[in-house]
Amino acid sequence: MERECKKCGEVKAIEGFMKNKQCKHGREYVCKECERSRAKLYYQAHKEDLKRKSLRYYTRNKNIISVRWKKYYEKTKKERSAKQKILRNGPWGEKERERDRTYRKNHREKKRAQDRRYYGKHRDILILKQREDVIYLRDRYVSALLREAGNPVSPELIEGKRESVLHRRELKNLKEDLKSWDYGKMKSKS
Ligand SMILES: [Zn+2]
Secondary structure, rough: EEEEOOOOOEEEEHHHOOOOOHOOOOOOEEHHHHHHHHHHHHHHHHHHHHHHHHHHHHHHHHHHHHHHHHHHHHHHHHHHHHHHHHOOOOOOOOHHHHHHHHHHHHHHHHHHHHHHHHHHHHHHHHHHHHHHHHHHHOOHHHHHHHHOOOOOHHHHHHHHHHHHHHHOOHHHHHHHHHHHOOHHHHHHOO
């Protein structure tokens, strides 16, 4: 199924629109890309206000929040101390150690097989997503660029980096980026 974006007018697959039960076919009328740039502009324009608001929320609800944490802490106290006791009372017997080793080994192999299956099944979409990150200069890609150059990452720095990349980028550069972009490298860094 496809839909025409009410903002940019592009016809896109329905998956390119955010989920919203109140809209026809359960999806928004404005595409994700448009929504993303709108959110970005909004954030830039209201940054200070938003920060103030969340600080105010925290200050006003400080007591409620800490009570909630205390309750959670009390509730999970027994569980935590039981776990700690097991850890403290080591070293375990040979039987327990052997069981633990076997469990870990099996678990690791299972997880690896799962990852392989997932990658095989979603390979195309993963590659596509990663290319989109580069093309649309998504946060994930831009922050990886910052990190790679040893810079800190913040919304402002991401914005600035994006601007500079945009200016520098030509079709030729984009091609190079696509070739050199390594998904595995990015995943291990984040
Ligand atoms: Zn759009």
